[in-house]
Amino acid sequence: xxxxxxSAQKPRNILTSAQLPKYTSIAMLVASMAVAFGVLALxxxxxxxxxxxxxxxxxxxxxxxxxxxxxxxxxxKDRLALNIVTAFFxxxxxxxxxxxxxxxxxxxxxxxxxxxxxxxxNIVGEGGGAVHAIWGTLIIxxxxxxxxxxxxxxxxxxxxxxxxxxxxxxxxxxxxxLVDVMTGIPSIVAGLFAYTIFSILMGxxxxxxxxGASALSVLMIPxxxxxxxxxxxxxxxELREASYAxxxxxxxxxxxxxxxxxxxGIVTGVVLGIARVIGETAPLLVTAGITASMNxxxxxxxxxxxxxxxxxxxTTPGADPTPYIDRAWSGALTLIIIVMGLNLIGRLIAxxxxxxxxx
Amino acid sequence: MTTxxxxxxxxxxxxxxxxxxxxxxxxxxxxxxGVATGSGTLILIILAAVATFLVGLSIPALTAPGDELPxxxxxxxxxxxxxxxxxxxALAMLFAVPVAIGVALFITHFAPRRLAQGxxxxxxxxxxxxxxxxxxxxxxxxxPMVQPIYGWLNSTVGSxxxxxxxxxxxxxxxxxxxxxxxxxxxxxxxxIITAVTREVFLQTPRLHEEASLAxxxxxxEMIRQAxxxxxxxxxxxxxxxxxxxxxxxxxxxxxxxxxxxxxxxxLLTSSNPNSIAANIALQFPEAFGLGRNQLIASxxxxxxxxxxxxxxxxxxxxxxxxxxxxN
Numbered sequence: 001x002x003x004x005x006x007s008a009q010k011p012r013n014i015l016t017s018a019q020l021p022k023y024t025s026i027a028m029l030v031a032s033m034a035v036a037f038g039v040l041a042l043x044x045x046x047x048x049x050x051x052x053x054x055x056x057x058x059x060x061x062x063x064x065x066x067x068x069x070x071x072x073x074x075x076x077k078d079r080l081a082l083n084i085v086t087a088f089f090x091x092x093x094x095x096x097x098x099x100x101x102x103x104x105x106x107x108x109x110x111x112x113x114x115x116x117x118x119x120x121x122n123i124v125g126e127g128g129g130a131v132h133a134i135w136g137t138l139i140i141x142x143x144x145x146x147x148x149x150x151x152x153x154x155x156x157x158x159x160x161x162x163x164x165x166x167x168x169x170x171x172x173x174x175x176x177x178l179v180d181v182m183t184g185i186p187s188i189v190a191g192l193f194a195y196t197i198f199s200i201l202m203g204x205x206x207x208x209x210x211x212g213a214s215a216l217s218v219l220m221i222p223x224x225x226x227x228x229x230x231x232x233x234x235x236x237x238e239l240r241e242a243s244y245a246x247x248x249x250x251x252x253x254x255x256x257x258x259x260x261x262x263x264x265g266i267v268t269g270v271v272l273g274i275a276r277v278i279g280e281t282a283p284l285l286v287t288a289g290i291t292a293s294m295n296x297x298x299x300x301x302x303x304x305x306x307x308x309x310x311x312x313x314x315t316t317p318g319a320d321p322t323p324y325i326d327r328a329w330s331g332a333l334t335l336i337i338i339v340m341g342l343n344l345i346g347r348l349i350a351x352x353x354x355x356x357x358x359x
Numbered sequence: 360m361t362t363x364x365x366x367x368x369x370x371x372x373x374x375x376x377x378x379x380x381x382x383x384x385x386x387x388x389x390x391x392x393g394v395a396t397g398s399g400t401l402i403l404i405i406l407a408a409v410a411t412f413l414v415g416l417s418i419p420a421l422t423a424p425g426d427e428l429p430x431x432x433x434x435x436x437x438x439x440x441x442x443x444x445x446x447x448x449a450l451a452m453l454f455a456v457p458v459a460i461g462v463a464l465f466i467t468h469f470a471p472r473r474l475a476q477g478x479x480x481x482x483x484x485x486x487x488x489x490x491x492x493x494x495x496x497x498x499x500x501x502x503p504m505v506q507p508i509y510g511w512l513n514s515t516v517g518s519x520x521x522x523x524x525x526x527x528x529x530x531x532x533x534x535x536x537x538x539x540x541x542x543x544x545x546x547x548x549x550x551i552i553t554a555v556t557r558e559v560f561l562q563t564p565r566l567h568e569e570a571s572l573a574x575x576x577x578x579x580e581m582i583r584q585a586x587x588x589x590x591x592x593x594x595x596x597x598x599x600x601x602x603x604x605x606x607x608x609x610x611x612x613x614x615x616x617x618x619x620x621x622x623x624x625x626l627l628t629s630s631n632p633n634s635i636a637a638n639i640a641l642q643f644p645e646a647f648g649l650g651r652n653q654l655i656a657s658x659x660x661x662x663x664x665x666x667x668x669x670x671x672x673x674x675x676x677x678x679x680x681x682x683x684x685x686n
Contacts, residue, residue, distance in 0.1 A: 074577055077577070080579075081578070085461045086465060088458045089465040089466075092458055092482060092549055092553075096481070096482075106499070151398045154394060154395045154397075154398035155401075158392075158396050162392055162395055171396070177673065178402060182402070184600070184603040185409070186606065188607065188639050189662045192413065196655065249385075279487075279489025279491070280490075281490060281491040281609070282490075282613075285643070289644070307610075314494075314614070329495065332495050336489070343483075
């Protein structure tokens with residue numbers, strides 16, 4: 001990548017063509033930031049954000065100009081691309097850091113024993129907690145997992161093990177397409193679907209935990225199918241054939257060879273699927289509803305869940321909004337910890353037990 | 360199909376004596392196959408049920424005369440919401456796509472190889488943040504942060520001829536405008552676009568890249584010659600997947616936006632066009648009777664919009680999978 005022969009100039013010696021030393025970029029970045037903050041300080045309007053923005057802009061332009069004059073336009077463009085791409089990456093990190101920091105700093109106020117020890121029953125104003133919502137989230141997500149995991153895994157087995165040829169292949173192609181379509185169902189539409197089914201089965205206006213769980217299943221099944229399918233495809237065909245050669249029937253081969261080989265990946269997919277639906281708000285808002293007291297029965301009466309709890313605490317505060325908003329942030333913090341924890345567990349399982357892929 | 364899962368030949372001439380073992384084995388096989396096929400078919404049924412129930416419960420609202428509906432005639436009622444949904448999602452794409460491409464390029468081609476995977480996980484963490492938390496963040500952190508910028512934009516370019524259509528109007532004092540919503544949506548669909556784009560960029564044939572570098576191209580020239588042309592179809596479908604998510608996102612919009620009536624393009628006012636999903640979430644708990652039907656019908660409209668976008672995305676991906684014989 002050292003050749004800087006531009007067509008307009010006479011060929012230069014590759015080994016001696018001008019190059020900026022490696023520390024140039026860092027030195028220029030520091031200098032640009034210093035200039036930016038200096039200029040802003042003169043106008044006495046320096047906020048950190050503006051300084052960083054201005055500094056980055058100065059750096060982008062000056063680095064390009066310097067490189068263009070010393071190294072030639074092609075290398076300068078290369079540098080500009082590197083700088084812009086890096087800037088975009090840092091820009092993408094900003095909301096992540098900001099969300100986590102904001103939730104931590106605002107949620108810590110009510111992140112206490114009472115929050116995890118009491119429900120909102122008979123609470124107006126201060127105090128109270130989200131234990132009913134945490135239980136609701138666990139029950140509803142657990143039910144959704146119970147519904148979606150068998151369906152999802154069996155469907156993936158059908159797609160990979162049986163959907164290879166003949167009539168099954170057509171069905172498999174259709175299912176694969178529809179699973180993709182299902183991935184794109186807006187969560188609120190899944191909620192409306194569960195709501196309509198349950199209002200037909202159990203009378204109009206039914207709010208209960210099971211309808212919430214079925215709404216979440218609609219969202220969770222496609223994730224489980226997709227991840228399991230990918231994992232099953234990673235199982236080397238030689239393993240299956242070795243098993244067949246020993247006279248093992250197909251279903252036992254799947255059960256004893258294919259599934260154990262890919263179980264880590266499947267578990268990871270399930271955990272990530274749970275992490276996806278556990279933070280869903282909109283479908284639970286229309287299906288499970290909200291209540292102030294503990295309800296452990298998913299078949300009757302509304303059931304509070306953590307995301308819906310956060311939403312209602314924030315949008316319908318009392319006369320003094322502070323305790324409500326504090327509770328909302330603590331709920332958000334709990335939710336983020338649960339979801340990120342699940343993600344971490346999923347990644348850890350994947351990393352620890354990953355089958356050695358060929359690539 | 361890449362995996363070839365041929366069954367071993369077990370069928371023999373029918374005259375052969377069938378042992379007990381054989382029968383049991385066949386029973387187990389057909390049972391297992393039946394269960395697997397059944398659960399695959401169940402997915403078809405679920406999706407058909409979603410469509411049927413939505414259509415069935417929408418019909419009362421679609422057929423009732425306009426003055427009987429609680430929110431007014433259906434199509435003129437739903438239009439501003441549909442337009443608002445598309446407008447907010449399109450703006451979000453405008454912010455998210457360049458950043459997502461940049462991030463994906465950074466992770467696949469610029470970052471140190473050893474760090475790359477870890478950096479990918481970090482961006483994926485954004486996908487783990489629940490939407491209700493993004494809603495809280497949008498109201499409390501992002502909106503106050505961008506409000507001064509909105510004020511400045513409004514006072515400088517808000518009175519220019521064409522710009523006034525977008526930046527004009529009475530600037531919002533809280534920053535809870537459709538532009539903030541678009542920013543939040545951009546953050547929310549960034550991870551999915553990045554993840555897909557990253558995969559696509561990684562699949563660029565190694566030989567194309569090395570050929571380009573061997574001809575003396577700089578890294579950026581190599582990316583323009585080898586990576587981007589190869590990845591364009593994948594990029595398009597990644598964007599459409601992100602668009603699908605932005606269209607269907609509910610809570611962030613419902614919480615952050617301060618909605619108003621009707622549709623207009625102005626980004627900085629406190630009376631914004633609402634989205635279908637957010638409107639359902641806001642109205643549904645209080646609605647009853649025909650009102651619920653009307654909201655469900657608007658959900659059907661949203662379903663159709665996202666369905667079209669997602670199907671288009673998948674069609675592009677599928678076509679690419681068939682023709683990319685590069686490796």
